[in-house]
Amino acid sequence: MxxxxxxxxxxxxxxxxxxxxxxxxxxxxxxxxxxxxxxxxxxxxxxxxxxxxxxxxxxxxxxxxxxxxxxxxxxxxxxxxxxxxxxxxxxxxxxxxxxxxxxSFENEELYKKFYHAGFEPIRSxxxxxxxxxxxxxxxxxxxxxxxxxxxxxxxxxxxxxxxxxxxxxxxxxxxxxxxxxxxxxxxxxxxxxxxxxxxxxxxxxxxxNDKVDLGIRFELPDHVVAELNKEMYEFKIRLRSKTGYIVRTFCNNPSGKVTIEKYDDFVTVNGHANSNQKTSNTNFAILVTHSFTQPFNDPVGYGSYISKLSNILAGGDKVILQCYEDFKNSKRTKKLGRVEPTLDSSYYILGDLNLALPRRTIESIIDFLERLEEVIPGITYPDNLLYGAEVKFYTNxxxxxxxxxxxxxxxxxxxxxxxxxxxxxxxxxxxxxxxxx
Ligand SMILES: Cc1cc2nc3c(=O)[nH]c(=O)nc-3n(C[C@H](O)[C@H](O)[C@H](O)COP(=O)(O)OP(=O)(O)OC[C@H]3O[C@@H](n4cnc5c(N)ncnc54)[C@H](O)[C@@H]3O)c2cc1C
The missing domain is CATH 3.50.50.60 (FAD/NAD(P)-binding domain)
Structure with a gap:
């Protein structure tokens, strides 16, 4: 044998x-x-x-x-x-x-709404x-x-x-x-x-081996996205933003929780949902694909350093949490608004993601959210939450x-x-x- x-x-x-x-x-x-x-x-x-x-x-x-x-x-x-x-x-x-x-996107009306606003809806x-x-x-x-x-x-x-x-x-x-x-x-x-x-x-x-996806975990009250959650549970869309970078949603968790993902020498954010023990917030990732050309050949290193930078700014094995309005205006968040974070407070510090993420990444995320507002009113409420960094590595x-x-x-x-x-x-x-x- x-x-x-x-x-x-x-x-x-x-x-x-x-x-x-x-x-x-x-x-x-x-x-x-x-x-x-x-x-x-x-x-x-x-x-x-x-x-x-x-x-x-x-x-x-x-x-x-x-x-x-x-x-x-x-x-x-x-x-x-x-x-x-x-x-x-x-x-x-x-x-x-x-x-x-x-x-997702079996409902033709919804499909057309996203399509009309410039998004590519992914059927699944x-x-x-x-x-x-x-x-x-x-x-x-x-x-x-x-x-x-x-x-x-x-x-x-x-x-x-x-x-x-x-x-x-x-x-x-x-x-x-x-x-x-x-x-x-x-x-x-x-x-x-x-x-x-x-x-x-x-x-x-x-x-x-030339790519890494960098971005944030977005969290907002369930009621803002209730119709989408009910219709699709997971809404997957892509957009070529004004920076030329592709931005996508990933891992939508209705009534879910934001979590920490631990690597050997840094932490990033992630999200999940239980089949019971629901929260009243929805979270999903907004990820920007960064593709590199030779001679650069270390996209994993790039993503790791950005994650480490956000941990250093947060004072250790923690991530940065910021309200959307402050993110847009490059201001450190000092006080949260109406949205209560689902991530345990020992894992984040209120701060400014603009100090950790590259400018093109930030502009891509803002462009994505502002365009999404046309389809989902309330997605850009000033006190909706962003946690960073979220990173998805592509293996060779x-x-x-x-x-x-x-x-x-x-x-x-x-x-x-x-x-x-x-x-x-x-x-x-x-x-x-x-x-x-
Ligand atoms: C936090 C998180 C949430 C996710 N959620 C989803 C989701 O909801 N839906 C989805 O479709 N995908 C999800 N994914 C992705 C999904 O988990 C992976 O795509 C999938 O599990 C890959 O399967 P795999 O067999 O390649 O690796 P894995 O499922 O990761 O299995 C690899 C196994 O190899 C073992 N191993 C590693 N190194 C060694 C070694 N040297 N010797 C012996 N054993 C070793 C590990 O212990 C592990 O058990 C998620 C990923 C993460 C990190």
């Missing part, structure tokens, strides 16, 4: 193991799953821990060509495990009444699991997977090196090493070091044809940015392996 090492147990690994069983690969291969989290409750950091919004869309979530039918199956898989959907006696998946879901379907249901959903998936023949989990095993050899691959952990016929790297965005180390030795692995886009027996899947491959796409990426790899055998 041939041996596979699957590194990481996040969304893409879940997809791979689903296909592994479904396509009968467990008759040919055994799999060792190496996960650095100490147990199933301590795996990863991301959409399978926080929020868990599942999308079906051609316009967002990754740059792979994933058929909508595959995306739908991925989403149904998670919903069935979470208990938010059931299969009826004809085998049709039926959603629970408690499932928060919606479709989404389904919200909620932070509180995710833990047991992932636990159930894991319990099913441990029963698959020839799948062995190794928790608390961080892989520190992958060494390609002639026809085998050596996988090195802190506790020892193993030799495998195939290695599947599924370590997510936070496991980028492992992939970066491979790239250092094999620069040909990279297809491209990997050439998966480079190594025959090493495949890099999910967010660490640079090809996916969502649970649906990452899971589908793993699933499609299992499918293509089964077709080759």
């Amino acid at each position: 041939k041996k596979i090492a699957l590194i990481g147990f996040g969304a893409s690994a879940i997809g791979f193991l689903k296909g592994f069983e479904e396509f009968g690969l467990n008759k040919i291969y055994s799999v060792d799953v190496y996960e650095k989290g100490e147990d199933i409750g301590r795996t990863g950091f991301g959409g399978l821990k926080y929020d868990g919004k599942l999308f079906i869309s051609k316009g967002m979530g990754g740059d792979l060509e994933i058929p909508l039918s595959v995306q739908r199956r991925v989403v149904e898989f998670y919903l069935l495990k979470s208990g938010l959907a059931k299969t009826d006696n004809k085998g049709i998946v039926v959603f629970s009444e408690n499932l928060e879901r919606g479709a 379907h989404f389904y919200h699991l909620g932070t509180d249901l995710l833990t047991e959903t992932v636990q159930k998936i894991y319990e099913d997977y441990i029963t698959i023949d020839n799948v062995n989990f190794h928790f608390g095993e961080e892989v520190i090196q992958i060494i390609p050899q002639e026809s085998k691959v050596v996988v090195v952990t802190k506790n020892g090493e193993g030799v495998y016929d195939k290695v599947i790297v599924a370590v997510g965005r936070r496991g980028h070091k492992l992939v970066n180390d491979m790239v250092k030795n094999h620069p040909e692995l990279i297809l491209s 886009k990997i050439n998966n044809g480079f190594f025959e027996n090493i495949k890099i899947i999910g967010d660490c491959s640079g090809w996916t940015r969502s649970i649906t796409y990452a899971t589908a990426h793993g699933y499609m790899l299992a499918k293509s392996m089964s077709e080759m055998n």
Whole structure:
């Protein structure tokens, strides 16, 4: 029997193991799953821990060509495990009444309203699991997977090196090493070091790396965006702003909470929503895409330094909070207005984001919000809140044809940015392996 090492147990690994069983690969291969989290409750950091919004869309979530039918199956898989959907006696998946879901821009009137104001509305379907249901959903998936023949989990095993050899691959952990016929790297965005180390030795692995998205988390009372939240839950739009930069909304959380995202040496903002324990505010990110050209080749460094700068100004592991009017007028916020922040006050300081974000980023955000006011009256209330910085890093886009027996899947491959796409990426790899055998 041939041996596979699957590194990481996040969304893409879940997809791979689903296909592994479904396509009968467990008759040919055994799999060792190496996960650095100490147990199933301590795996990863991301959409399978926080929020868990599942999308079906051609316009967002990754740059792979994933058929909508595959995306739908991925989403149904998670919903069935979470208990938010059931299969009826004809085998049709039926959603629970408690499932928060919606479709963005199916309403043609709304679509046209945004379009007319210069925005590009992104069509998608989404389904919200909620932070509180995710833990047991992932636990159930894991319990099913441990029963698959020839799948062995190794928790608390961080892989520190992958060494390609002639026809085998050596996988090195802190506790020892193993030799495998195939290695599947599924370590997510936070496991980028492992992939970066491979790239250092094999620069040909990279297809491209030139972007970072920088911006803020916006928070306002639910009632201002109530119609949109009800109609779509998540509204995704893009705009080419007057600066020439593309600005987009990301991760809308009706009645949600703003949170902190901790990296090794800085913190940024993020947001999520529970399926219960609602707040009375909505938050979403406004992100500006910065694309660089040679000789500059460190977009991750650029985003990290801006984040660190905002932390330094906030006096440590904190972010800056500012009211919109003050942001527009480059004035430090000293007093909040009617909107009560949902982020714990120990994580922010009232300040001026103009000291941390580049001018073109700020102008792009202001242009975006002022134009949005035409479609959503109240979005530019002076006391609406901005938290910064929010940063989305793009990982290097990997050439998966480079190594025959090493495949890099999910967010660490640079090809996916969502649970649906990452899971589908793993699933499609299992499918293509089964077709080759
Ligand atoms: C705060 C946050 C919220 C998000 N919310 C959403 C959302 O609502 N909807 C959505 O679609 N997407 C969301 N995302 C994105 C989504 O989480 C990712 O796109 C998706 O999880 C990527 O799957 P993956 O398998 O590539 O990586 P992950 O799911 O991150 O899994 C990687 C796994 O590898 C393990 N690992 C890392 N390095 C090593 C190593 N060296 N050795 C062994 N194990 C290792 C990690 O512990 C982890 O368990 C969110 C991301 C963040 C950060």
